[in-house]
Amino acid sequence: MTREAVSAAKPAVRVQAKTGKVHGAASAAVLKGLVYGAAMLTFAVLLFLLGYILVTGIPHLKPSLFQWNYTSENVSMMPAILTTVETTALALLLAVPLGLFTAVYLNEYAKRGNKLVNVIRITTETLSGIPSIVYGLFGMLFFVTRLHWGYSLLAGAMTLAIMILPLIMRTAEEALMAVPDSYREGSFGLGAGRLRTIFRIVLPAAGPGILSGVILGIGRIVGETAALIFTAGTMAQIPGLFQSGRTLAIHMYVLSGEALHMNEANATAVVLLLVVLLMNTLSALAAKKLTKK
């Protein structure tokens, strides 16, 4: 019986409920009410949150908030937007090749049951469980202090690259696993080497899945705060590699700490939410493209 059949079978079960003991019928109804109630509560909270942020924030999205320069009178978010773009690009530049190549190694090269592979998997799992504040501490101790980079774009981006590495790796690995072995066999059969098979056959076929992971990673970078405060700092400027800059999320944190700028914080929340919504949609579209193939 499929799951759809279960849903369809419910009326029959309900008929049975009428003839059953009253006690059983009552507890079943209570349980059913709880299930529906919880689901409605979950989605109502989501709707309320989105609705509240958008409805109260959009009126505060003024053109002046997108001016090039940040001043204490006009807390423009434009420098923060550009910093976010820079940070994201830098972090991806490091995390995507590393994550992708790790996935290639695990899926295409490593022998099954290899001890080292297990260690890699465990450490990756560990990395994905570490909270962002701990990444922030590490970034501060290593990049900012030990390597003497100071609060800088580079330190922030490197910290974030390590943070999204497990995400990129896992999604890339899943995408590679989904490529049928017959593709590889066909390529080898035609005389292609391992490298050519990977770059010409396997990676293009896994492309949408990999992309979907990368986009999810962008979403996490855009929303990240705790890992950046003590690595990239909070300066409101368009930073060079070794200068401090604040991303949108940090910008919003700083603003919401000042009672004066609640409206601007709210407007920033709208921009953040829209970016995250866009990223989620793009990621889902990319993933869909993969399953269609």
Added chain:
Amino acid sequence: MKNFRENLMHMVFFLCALTSIFAVVLICIFLFANGVPAMKEIGLLDFLTGAKWKPGNDIYGILPMILGSLYITAGAIVIGVPIGLLTAVFMAFYCPKKLYGLLKPCTELLAGIPSIVYGFFGMVIIVPAVRAVAGVFGADISGSSILAASILLGIMILPTIIGVSEAALRAVPMSYYEGAVAMGARHERAIFTVMVPAAKSGVLAGIVLGIGRAIGETMAVIMVAGNQPRLTGSMLKGIRTMTANIVLEMGYATGLHREALIATGVVLFVFILLINLAFSVLKRRKEA
């Protein structure tokens, strides 16, 4: 030549694969090397069980923060787990297929919303709501409290709980359900006495993952928890978590104070490692 290129890239892939090991080792070294000396200087026992955090007087006890993290996490679990689990049951067994196509992305969106946005929402909605409700009962409080933080974190861990629990419920063979219904069980009874218990270890893994999320959450908690470093048993009073302690004071801390904050991070890190360990044990058991 071709062979050389093949071998070279094999090496490159291999080295990349080592990054995650390298990263974990590096993180451990730097955290412990910078945090442990402070623990020694303060005294491990004094540091972990000291009830007073007064950096001005060089008194560093993080018991209030440890308990703060634990209280708020427990509160988030109490609120998030029942709702999340029931929602997972809905998604797996009740949701019509068409609606599912709409709701599933919604749970993913819930996971994608930045914690700073959650925090803002908590600050402008949940905190005033807690204050207003407490006001009805005659309590005059600010609203920034364990309760507000628990509610907010309860919402924030929902997508984790829902996602993992739903996957676990779907992994239970349908024949279990059919068998229960064939024995005369109702839809609800079949689900709650057969399917949910069968998915137990998966659901538990989801809860553990949720605990990890909750205990490590920083920015959202700072904005709603009040952040007073004190021991309190009252749900309506403010409290400070370990994560908040680091962010709030790191900006200006120097010397032993700074090291004590890093040591707070080390304690948090150890908590997380233990939670990770519990998670992987549960996951293995599920697979076995």
